[in-house]
Amino acid sequence: MSPQITPIADTAQDLELSERILAPDGSRIANPRLDAFVADVDAEQLRALHRDMVILRRIDAEGVALQRQGQLGLWAPCQGQEATQIGTARALAPQDYVFPSYRETGVIYARGAQPGDYVRMWRGEEGAGHDPEALRVAPLQIIIGAQTLHAVGYALGIRHEGADEVAVTYFGDGATSQGDVNEAMIFASSYQAPVVFVCQNNHWAISEPVAVQSQFPIAGRAPGFGIPSLRVDGNDVLACMAAMRWALDHARSGKGPAYIEAVTYRMGPHTTADDPTRYRDDAELESWRRRDPIARLEQHLRNAGELADTHVAETQAAADAVAKDMRAACLGMVTRPPLAVFDGVYAEPHTGLERQRDEYAAYLASFEVEA
Amino acid sequence: MTEMTLGKALGAGLRQAMRDDEKVVLLGEDIGKLGGVFRITDGLLDEFGASRVVDTPLAESGIVGMAVGLAFRGYRPVVEIQFDGFVYPAFDQIVAQVAKLHYRTQGRAKMPITIRIPWAGGIGAAEHHSESPEAYFVHTAGLRVVAVSNPEDAYRSLRQAIASDDPVIFFEPKRLYHHKGEVDLAAPLADASPMGLARVMRTGTDATLITYGAMVSTALQAADAAEDEGISLEVIDLRSLSPIDYDSVAASVRKTGRVVVAHEASREAGVAAEVIASITERCFEYLESAPLRVTGHDIPYPPAKLEKYHLPDLDRLLDAVDRVLDRPNSLTGADA
Ligand SMILES: Cc1ncc(C[n+]2csc(CCOP(=O)(O)OP(=O)(O)O)c2C)c(N)n1
Numbered sequence: 001m002s003p004q005i006t007p008i009a010d011t012a013q014d015l016e017l018s019e020r021i022l023a024p025d026g027s028r029i030a031n032p033r034l035d036a037f038v039a040d041v042d043a044e045q046l047r048a049l050h051r052d053m054v055i056l057r058r059i060d061a062e063g064v065a066l067q068r069q070g071q072l073g074l075w076a077p078c079q080g081q082e083a084t085q086i087g088t089a090r091a092l093a094p095q096d097y098v099f100p101s102y103r104e105t106g107v108i109y110a111r112g113a114q115p116g117d118y119v120r121m122w123r124g125e126e127g128a129g130h131d132p133e134a135l136r137v138a139p140l141q142i143i144i145g146a147q148t149l150h151a152v153g154y155a156l157g158i159r160h161e162g163a164d165e166v167a168v169t170y171f172g173d174g175a176t177s178q179g180d181v182n183e184a185m186i187f188a189s190s191y192q193a194p195v196v197f198v199c200q201n202n203h204w205a206i207s208e209p210v211a212v213q214s215q216f217p218i219a220g221r222a223p224g225f226g227i228p229s230l231r232v233d234g235n236d237v238l239a240c241m242a243a244m245r246w247a248l249d250h251a252r253s254g255k256g257p258a259y260i261e262a263v264t265y266r267m268g269p270h271t272t273a274d275d276p277t278r279y280r281d282d283a284e285l286e287s288w289r290r291r292d293p294i295a296r297l298e299q300h301l302r303n304a305g306e307l308a309d310t311h312v313a314e315t316q317a318a319a320d321a322v323a324k325d326m327r328a329a330c331l332g333m334v335t336r337p338p339l340a341v342f343d344g345v346y347a348e349p350h351t352g353l354e355r356q357r358d359e360y361a362a363y364l365a366s367f368e369v370e371a
Numbered sequence: 372m373t374e375m376t377l378g379k380a381l382g383a384g385l386r387q388a389m390r391d392d393e394k395v396v397l398l399g400e401d402i403g404k405l406g407g408v409f410r411i412t413d414g415l416l417d418e419f420g421a422s423r424v425v426d427t428p429l430a431e432s433g434i435v436g437m438a439v440g441l442a443f444r445g446y447r448p449v450v451e452i453q454f455d456g457f458v459y460p461a462f463d464q465i466v467a468q469v470a471k472l473h474y475r476t477q478g479r480a481k482m483p484i485t486i487r488i489p490w491a492g493g494i495g496a497a498e499h500h501s502e503s504p505e506a507y508f509v510h511t512a513g514l515r516v517v518a519v520s521n522p523e524d525a526y527r528s529l530r531q532a533i534a535s536d537d538p539v540i541f542f543e544p545k546r547l548y549h550h551k552g553e554v555d556l557a558a559p560l561a562d563a564s565p566m567g568l569a570r571v572m573r574t575g576t577d578a579t580l581i582t583y584g585a586m587v588s589t590a591l592q593a594a595d596a597a598e599d600e601g602i603s604l605e606v607i608d609l610r611s612l613s614p615i616d617y618d619s620v621a622a623s624v625r626k627t628g629r630v631v632v633a634h635e636a637s638r639e640a641g642v643a644a645e646v647i648a649s650i651t652e653r654c655f656e657y658l659e660s661a662p663l664r665v666t667g668h669d670i671p672y673p674p675a676k677l678e679k680y681h682l683p684d685l686d687r688l689l690d691a692v693d694r695v696l697d698r699p700n701s702l703t704g705a706d707a
Binding site (some may be wrong): 097099126127128131132133138139143146148149150151152153154155156157158160167179180183184186187190191343344345346347348350351352353355 | 396422425427428430432433435436437438439440441442443444445446448460463464467468471472473474475476477478479480481483512513515535536537567613614615616617618
């Protein structure tokens with residue numbers, strides 16, 4: 001299934017060489033490789049994908065706003081990457097398990113995140129934002145690439161049990177330079193582990209363009225590890241879903257790992273601490289605005305007469321409601337008491353830590369006596 | 372009771388742990404057909420198959436990272452790092468992932484991973500094969516660190532480490548792999564001394580020698596030699612470096628009033644520094660002289676022909692004992 005990949009790393013051209021189903025103007029393109037994977041997707045499902053992307057963009061905007069208002073320490077926006085995240089995550093089966101990086105807000109949304117889950121980690125209330133078992137999503141990972149190995153280990157367990165599950169890991173283009181990501185591909189291939197690698201090539205690793213990480217299209221590396229890959233237009237939600245269904249089918253049917261590079265673009269800053277005007281020009285951003293994933297699907301639906309203005313208004317209202325819940329959950333968070341800093345370090349009693357906790361408890365109690 | 376080497380005892384411990392719990396899986400380089408470069412996993416592939424005794428590609432971060440994923444799925448991975456000096460490529464996965472995931476998830480992700488490390492020097496090995504990296508791991512919250520010193524302890528502590536819901540860095544002194552001792556293979560695990568407790572290996576009244584791993588043997592030899600000179604040394608095997616059993620340590624120091632802490636690892640910010648600082652905090656008023664450290668030097672581990680100048684030996688231990696006892700020593704000279 002691996003495409004013929006031409007060895008270029010020109011960020012303007014390489015998009016044209018990726019698989020797509022929807023053109024930037026919303027028109028449908030025949031894709032012999034992928035069409036079959038989304039043959040069942042009807043207008044109603046397309047509207048659901050549209051709604052997901054609109055809600056995700058709203059959640060993301062709320063995250064940025066909450067950070068600007070001092071409610072979050074940091075936020076990693078995903079504006080522009082909605083099609084990649086929603087398209088791939090909506091292809092997952094409930095039993096599949098995801099190992100994400102920090103930017104996968106759309107993935108945890110699709111897995112059923114609760115309003116507080118989006119912000120708990122960024123607000124500094126807890127190390128992980130959500131319950132991994134409830135969402136079947138491991139905690140957001142900040143160490144670049146580390147989670148890819150976890151996915152492979154998990155997939156090895158799946159394989160041992162013969163379970164009907166797939167482990168999925170998300171990471172950025174910058175991450176592909178990390179040893180861990182390369183080791184993950186080797187291990188996955190050696191054990192034919194049911195794992196899907198999703199590289200979100202959003203063109204930038206903070207200020208470093210993708211060409212610093214790779215002089216060859218990233219999807220072209222996977223075949224060298226014995227892993228089939230697809231390079232898709234990451235702003236085409238249908239292509240992302242189709243590619244992911246291909247990859248999941250491949251892994252689920254015992255054929256081993258699969259790899260997707262979704263070529264997309266981070267429209268906002270790397271995080272709320274970043275200033276992208278220092279390293280990228282407006283023209284580039286502008287050219288990507290014309291490939292906006294939400295506008296593309298919207299246009300497609302309108303062309304087909306499948307998107308009523310009332311639906312758009314309802315979707316926007318639903319998105320506002322989600323954002324409102326997220327804000328309320330954020331502002332309503334109650335920070336745990338001081339001694340909670342000691343909670344959960346170990347699963348079993350650790351005398352060294354218990355002694356420290358007792359000492360600190362006594363210290364804290366000394367103020368109460370004074371008062 | 373069965374007499375066996377420390378290496379065989381470790382193998383027996385792994386075998387028992389794998390029989391007890393099918394979620395125990397082994398990962399490492401050459402651990403299958405070869406049985407590991409030290410043959411610790413000898414025969415396990417035959418008994419448990421390739422899905423539980425997994426020969427891995429040569430990538431330490433990969434091995435430990437996979438163990439994390441397996442732990443997410445409810446397994447109890449036991450990782451073999453081939454040699455102490457090769458654990459560094461896995462450092463991130465150990466200190467940032469294995470150690471932290473339980474805390475980050477407030478217990479919703481357990482990391483019952485045991486990382487076995489053939490450890491420390493004295494065997495005339497090549498570069499990177501004789502290191503003592505324990506302080507890095509002791510310094511890392513979320514890890515337990517164990518160092519064994521005899522076959523019985525090796526057998527039991529390894530099973531305890533695997534059964535623990537916490538990650539354990541498990542140091543195996545390769546200098547002692549061929550040392551023999553009695554092991555009670557049938558004794559229930561529940562009756563064993565808990566993993567975090569130190570053990571008084573020899574009682575004494577004049578000074579306390581605190582150490583762990585292969586240095587326990589050296590300390591016991593020093594105690595024998597001291598006895599010939601009429602000095603009574605208490606020897607404590609710490610066994611666990613995180614947590615450290617300060618109750619046992621303090622009880623001994625309160626009795627003897629004098630302390631020497633010894634290890635092969637370099638000195639600066641090492642385990643001995645921590646032990647002495649804690650002793651000073653806990654029982655300063657019982658101390659009759661300043662506690663001393665006898666350690667490796669703050670140098671990269673030297674070439675094999677020179678390692679004897681780096682490793683604390685009997686004489687360096689006894690010299691320190693002389694110093695804490697205010698007897699003539701290398702600093703004061705024979706006339707003091
Ligand atoms: C091991 C490691 N090194 C450096 C960083 C700091 N850092 C955070 S994000 C980032 C860029 C990552 O780029 P990429 O993998 O393309 O993902 P993106 O943020 O674009 O989604 C860097 C260098 C880190 N988190 N982890």
